[in-house]
Amino acid sequence: MSSLEPQQMLLHYRLVEKIGSGGMGEVYKAEDTKLGRTVAIKLLPAAVNENTTAKRRFLKEAQSASALNHPNIITIHAIEETDGLDFIVMEYIEGQAIDGGGMFEYFEYAPGDRHECHQHGDGIAT
Numbered sequence: 794m795s796s797l798e799p800q801q802m803l804l805h806y807r808l809v810e811k812i813g814s815g816g817m818g819e820v821y822k823a824e825d826t827k828l829g830r831t832v833a834i835k836l837l838p839a840a841v842n843e844n845t846t847a848k849r850r851f852l853k854e855a856q857s858a859s860a861l862n863h864p865n866i867i868t869i870h871a872i873e874e875t876d877g878l879d880f881i882v883m884e885y886i887e888g889q890a891i892d893g894g895g896m897f898e899y900f901e902y903a904p905g906d907r908h909e910c911h912q913h914g915d916g917i918a919t
Contacts (some may be wrong), residue, residue, distance in 0.1 A: 794884075795820075797811075797821065799835070801873055803823075803834065803873070803878065803880065804873055804875050805825065805826045805827045805828070805918070806823045806825055806832065806834060806873075806882065807824045807826055808821045808822075808823050808834070809821070809822040809823055809831075810822050811834070811901070817835075817837070817838075817841065817847075817851060817854075818835050818836050818837050818838055818841070818851070819835075819836050819838070820833055820834065820835050820836075821833070821834045821836065821890075822885060823882075823885075825870075825882070826898075831885045832870060832882050832883065832885050833882075833883050833885040833886075834880050834881070834882055834883075835880060835881040835883065835886065836878060836879075836880045837851050837879040837880060839877075839878075842877070842879055848879065848881045849880060851879065851881075852872060852879070854881075855869050855881040856872070858883075867883050867884050867886065868883060868884040869881060869882070869884075870882045870883060870884065871882050882917065888908065890898060
């Protein structure tokens with residue numbers, strides 16, 4: 794999929810900037826012009842959009858997350874479609890991205906050392 798441009802409109806959402814990308818799409822910081830709030834938009838790539846199974850999984854992800862209400866789970870505001878583009882509109886949370894190093898990069902910012910973090914993680918997993 795080709796990246797969208799800042800200031801481009803998707804329905805009533807004005808794209809501000811691209812903030813991430815991955816196998817299941819690109820994520821943009823956007824402005825909801827109807828409600829006057831900042832949101833994140835996860836856009837399904839065109840190649841995935843043509844795959845019925847992947848599209849179903851993308852939509853199921855949004856439906857599953859929208860059914861939950863927990864401070865550690867992002868709030869889904871809407872599932873939208875325009876001009877053949879499917880996207881999820883969700884809560885925008887300001888913060889530092891965990892790119893490149895995955896979870897281990899997060900530990901650089903966590904209190905204590907990595908060993909201590911792993912011990913806590915092991916306790917949670919069991």
